[in-house]
Amino acid sequence: MDAGGDVSKASREHFVLVHGACHGAWCWFKLACLLQRSGHRVSCIDLAGAAGSLADPNTVRSFDEYDAPLVEFMAALPDDGHKVILVGHSAGGLSVTHAMHLFGDKIKQAIFIAATMLPFGFQTEQDIKDGAPDLSEFGDVYDLNFGLGEDHPPTSMVLRKEFQRTILYQQSSQEDSMLASILLRPFPAVLPTARFGCVDDGVKSPVNAVHRVYIKTANDRTLKAEQQEAMIHRWPPRKVMVMDTDHSPFFSAPDHLLELILKSL
Helix, strand or coil, X not given: CEECCCCCHHHCCEEEEECCCCCCHHHHHHHHHHHHHCCCEEEEECCCCCCCCCCCHHHCXXXXXXXXXXXXXXXXXXXCCCCEEEEEECCHHHHHHHHHHHHHHHEEEEEEECCCCCCCECCCHHHHHHHCCCCHHHCCCEEEECCCCCCCCCCEEXXXXXXXXXXXXXXXXXHHHXXXXXXXXXXXXCHHHCECCCXXXXXXXXHHHCEEEEEEECCCCCCCHHHHHHHHHHCCCCXXXXXXXXXXHHHHCHXXXXXXXXXXX
């Protein structure tokens, strides 16, 4: 989806919104409208296996394949100085960072909303501890799909309906969480394999040339506040902002989210 407002090109930013696990371009519908009304261009990406994607999540075999829609979108942007602002939510932070490695010269700023922010993906046990949701306190929360047979590892998974509001949307409206329950899809089980760039480059890595902003969600039950803080401490962004919301501020506080995004520019 791509939409634009009616302001001069000089003052118009191009936002590229990247969803997290189980979600899709649809989850940005409120923020996309608000950004468009503020005069900006908005593109919402469906990663492989999302509701707006033609791919079966059980056939996605690698993170590169999962992330291909964003990579193809970025590659197609003109090489004329046009720069976008990438916005990633939750696991969408992995996709944003991947794009920063590949297309840093096309990115004006990267905004991480309650998102996994690791410079090289999941390289170590500490990366997993900080950047992967630990939902064990809620019990057995996932429905697993075994596209290669039950004697193989799961190929996709989805949060069970009875846990979705509790874990993802506890401050969102009943209508929004109901919409999500209809549109959530299993996500490919390849997200833990997300690794990119050269760790040996350290601070010299080109990924550090892109300005980053982190928006923390204080009441998050998915990516806990302490996990977000740990990632911020390990890889400090240019700016940190805080929302008193659940994991999904695009539903629970879209106007405040818009305010912070515009303030971060």
